[in-house]
Amino acid sequence: MAGVAGRLARRWCRSAVRSPLQVISFPSLQLHLSGTAMRASQEDFESAMNQVKLLKKDPGNEVKLRLYALYKQATEGPCNMPKPGVFDFINKAKWDAWNALGSLPKETARQNYVDLVSSLTSSSESSTQVKPGADRGQQEYENLVVTSEDGITKIMFNRPTRKNAISTQMYQEIMLALKAASKDDSTITVVTGNGDYYCSGNDLANFTDIPPGGVEEKAKQSAIMLRDFVGTFIDFPKPLVAVVNGPAVGISVTILGLFDAVYASDRATFHTPFSHLGLSPEGCASYTFPKIMGPAKATEMLIFGKKLTAGEACAQGLVTEVFPDSTFQKEVWTRLKAYSKLPPNSMRISKQVIRNMEKEKLHAVNAEESSVLQERWLSDECINATMNFLSKKAKL
């Protein structure tokens, strides 16, 4: 283990830790954070405070609630306050958000708070550059092509030479693209892949970019990023559709349980080889998959790594409908264009009604899965499997 970690460590690059501690104050919820975050210097703190003051837009109640919850968790630990009454709407929403963090450690909550504020500053910068409804992204994103047409924003994974494996930068880009899509004037958002694959999951080379803090620090940063990434899907407010053009692996499969519809080519396969990689499920699949397909079928996928055909995934409820590959694009886009003309507010509200009861639970599951994976990434089983893939000794 030490030898392998050492080999990984030698490949580590820079990655100076930028951890601003910020104070955010908006009229409806006065949120203050004081004290010192784990890795934030006083200088970072002051500069971050200034950045927050420059935010042009109120980030909205959902984000403010998350900030509130993380702040409370970071400063007071798990929620142990009595639940406010049902008619005390604001305090109940705050209590719900805090309580949903369960036993998330104070340190992690503190760091997540800092990261959230940092992502707010970058997404507000990007949203000022993005024109709603316009083709927005070819130069803005390195690993995505984002277009908006006919009321549909399409987010396409664009690393076909690596089977659309999701690099660290790509996780960030997907979060930014989703945040922009949630605010643009499209009615439906679609995620798809360029090339023969939909997505080969996490880029296994992500774990070779180790920061000065070492593998433990890397695992911690990855868990934070994973939690934020999956959280963006949980909170996505509009109908979200996956157009699965080819094989899908790992995290690109697990998050399908958070989509509102999944259309698949009959070339697509669905594979979550977590045990083979020394990992454990993420993307809320430990909760959504047993719900969707029943525990026995979920076990075959999530524990034994059984690869499903598109037809099998459809029979088990993970996929909405399968199309022959030869007509896949035409049929799916014709259908989506028709759906995109439905009244947008009605669709959003229906999604809320269908999903909102589950949100709290999903955030708690996400936090738990991310913290379990933080440990897994440091295990011999996982390090050896990653090294085997990277040294070309193993493939799925």
Ligand SMILES: CCCCCC/C=C/C(=O)SCCNC(=O)CCNC(=O)[C@H](O)C(C)(C)COP(=O)(O)OP(=O)(O)OC[C@H]1O[C@@H](n2cnc3c(N)ncnc32)[C@H](O)[C@@H]1OP(=O)(O)O
């Ligand atoms: C960090 C925060 C979040 C983490 C969340 C946890 C997520 C978990 C997961 O997603 S687990 C799943 C991880 N994915 C894999 O294990 C897939 C690995 N890839 C393969 O087994 C194969 O590449 C394949 C079966 C997907 C495709 O095989 P084949 O058709 O033979 O193509 P190649 O192997 O030649 O692939 C072409 C090129 O792409 C590189 N590549 C493909 N997938 C990945 C990947 N996931 N990570 C890194 N690189 C990948 C592959 O190495 C080839 O590169 P090369 O041309 O050899 O340089």
